Amino acid sequence: SLVLPPPAQHALAQAALTYRYGxxxxxxxxxxxxxxxxYEDRQDDLWSxxxxxxxxxxxxxxPGRTEKGKRSHTRAVNGIDGDIRLNRALWVMAEQMQQALS
Structure with a gap:
């Protein structure tokens, strides 16, 4: 499987954050x-x-912070529509990362 270097991992995570929160x-x-x-998810391959x-x-x-600096926690995605959209976007990002690095 394709091992992602730390900058590529960070880029994938940043793209996912931008998709989720704007x-x-x-x-x-x-x-x-x-x-x-x-513990099992500590590997650096694309799938993990x-x-x-x-x-x-x-x-x-x-744990995170609101725009005003107040402490908060991120909310789960509860709706099936949001779940499917987020999964599809993450999948496309992962496929593009695989094509770019292989």
């Missing part, structure tokens, strides 16, 4: 999106990075 303000960082929730981004964006619960 360009103006993002309550969490790309590093938080890339953080694994379980994709899964980490997907899980952290869909489940929510990451």
């Amino acid at each position: 360009e103006e303000y993002q309550p969490v960082t790309a590093a938080q999106i890339l953080a694994p929730r379980r 990075v994709f899964n980490r981004c997907q899980e952290n964006l869909l489940k929510g619960g990451l």
Whole structure:
């Protein structure tokens, strides 16, 4: 499987954040999106990075800050429409990353 260097991982996470929250303000960082929730997800291949981004964006619960600086946690994606759109966008980003690096 394709191993992603850290700059490519960061680029994928940043693109996912921009898709989810827009360009103006993002309550969490790309590093938080890339953080694994379980030991098995610590690998740096494309599939593991994709899964980490997907899980952290869909489940929510990451500590962040509002635009005014108040502490908050990200919300989970509960609607099926938002879930499907986010998954499709992440999949397209991962496919483009694979084509660019292989």
